[in-house]
Each structure stands twice: as structure tokens, then as C-alpha cells.
Amino acid sequence: MSITALKVSQKSAAVVTGAGSGIGKSFAYEIARRGGQVICVDIDLKAAQNTATMLKELGTKAIAYQCDVGSESAMEKLSNEAEDLLERPITLLVNNAGVGAGGSIGEMSMKDWQWIMKVNLWGVIHGCHFFTPKLKGLGYGGIINVASAAAFAAAPEMGAYNVTKAGVLSLSETLAAELVGTGVNVTVLCPTMVPTNIIENSRISKEDKEMGARAMEKLAFTNSDKVARQTLSALDKGKLYMMPQIDAKIWWRVKRFAPAPYARGIGEVYKLFR
């Protein structure tokens, strides 16, 4: 069967960042389940190795690869080595690695701003920059960028996170436009809450972690495996936007159709809880 007769998510040669935990781990698993081979990239080598071991048990080739997505040189190196590691051209890139940090504007430290921008935004820029020419050259494949409903919801005390995700959304929209007709699909994932380790790993106070964990328990109506499956299917269908939950879909529409009332409303709700 020729490569282009396949759906992008099937039998792919994939690079998944942040594959050691949560949504990235689920992407890696689902790609392997669809017959793909995966380079499991993570800053945490042990976590990447655990995911690679799980994938190998499915009978596929999986390689653990330690890399900080925020490092330009490390990501360039990854892009140069990936094809040799899997012994075939990369057909699928999932720019998933991300971190959380909270705090209001003017209070959150510059150090935390720089950290989150580097991982969440520069990480995705690096992935797109170094892998897009290779995918274009192949004339086939896909890029999934993991943003968040935070890209458009502008929730208070999440300014830095919101900025990074709005950047990922805009980058994905631009990339999709540039790749029309090239055979390379782009999907941007914008979930609300998905139970993972993100809150535990975030730079927020102990109290905020506890509050976040409680909210996650009450408000997460999905799981990372389901989100990965839905997103890979969206990529196969050439869909740019993937809002996996009903609340994400509602916020997306309200924000687009009534942006000013939305902005006022979210500020009023925030005042009630301060």
C-alpha cells in the first residue's frame, strides 16, 4: 500500500513531545495501537523510558529520547536524528509538552513567565520550525499542536499560560494555511480539564494545587486516552480545530460571537471568587 493511501494516524513514524505523562503518553499509546512507531520525547528520561516500554509491549518500535523542547539546539538535533532513529521519514509530530504556572499579571515572577513561554510556546515553535520543511518535502503527514481552551478563554490569574496557548493556536492556524495543498494536515487541540499530572507539576501554590485537583475531579468529563483518540481522528479528517469537550465548544462559540460581553462576564465572575 502506498504511504498516501493511509490515514495520517495509521502506521505513522511519530515524534511525541511530553510523552512521559498525561496527554502525551496517551498520544504515544494510541499512535502505537494504530500501528505506528514513536520517539517518546520528554525532559524526564525515566518517564519517557516508561512510556517506550509500554509501547514496546504492544509490539511496536518505541524510543525514549531526552530533550527540553524549549532548547532550540536540542530540538534541531532531535529533528536531525529522528529519521535515523526510526529508519524512516517522520510522518507525524505531536507538539504536546507543556507546563502550568499561575498568578496575576504584575505579581507572577518574570522567571515563571520566561519558563512557561519557553516550554509552551517556544517548544511548539521549535517543533514546527524544524519538522515542517521535512514533512513538506515528504508531501504527506500531520502536525498536532496541543494548545488549550485557555487559548481563547482568558481566565484570570492564568495570564502567562493563556498567552502561550493563544500563541500556539495562532501558530497552528497560520501553519495550516501555509500547508494547504501540501499533503500535511494540522490539528490544534484545545481541551478544558483533562486529568493528568499538570496541576501537580505546575508552579502554583500548595493551596492552588489542592483547589485545582478538586476542580479537576468535579469538572473533567473526559480522559487523556479519549482526547488522544479524538484528536488523531480529527487530524485524519483534516480538521484544524479539536475541542474535545462540551464546555470548550461553548466557550469557543461565546467568545467568537460575543467577545466583549464575554470579557466583562469573566471579570465579574472572577471578582465574586476573589
Ligand SMILES: NC(=O)c1ccc[n+]([C@@H]2O[C@H](COP(=O)([O-])OP(=O)(O)OC[C@H]3O[C@@H](n4cnc5c(N)ncnc54)[C@H](O)[C@@H]3O)[C@@H](O)[C@H]2O)c1
Ligand atoms: N491536563 C489538562 O487539563 C490540560 C488542558 C489543556 C491543555 N493541556 C496541555 O496538554 C499538554 C500536556 O499536558 P498534560 O496535562 O499531559 O501534563 P503532564 O504534566 O501530565 O505531562 C506533561 C509532560 O511534559 C513533560 N515536559 C515538561 N516540560 C518539558 C520540556 N521542557 N521538554 C520536554 N518535555 C517536557 C513533562 O515531563 C511531562 O511528562 C500541555 O501542553 C498542556 O498545557 C492540558
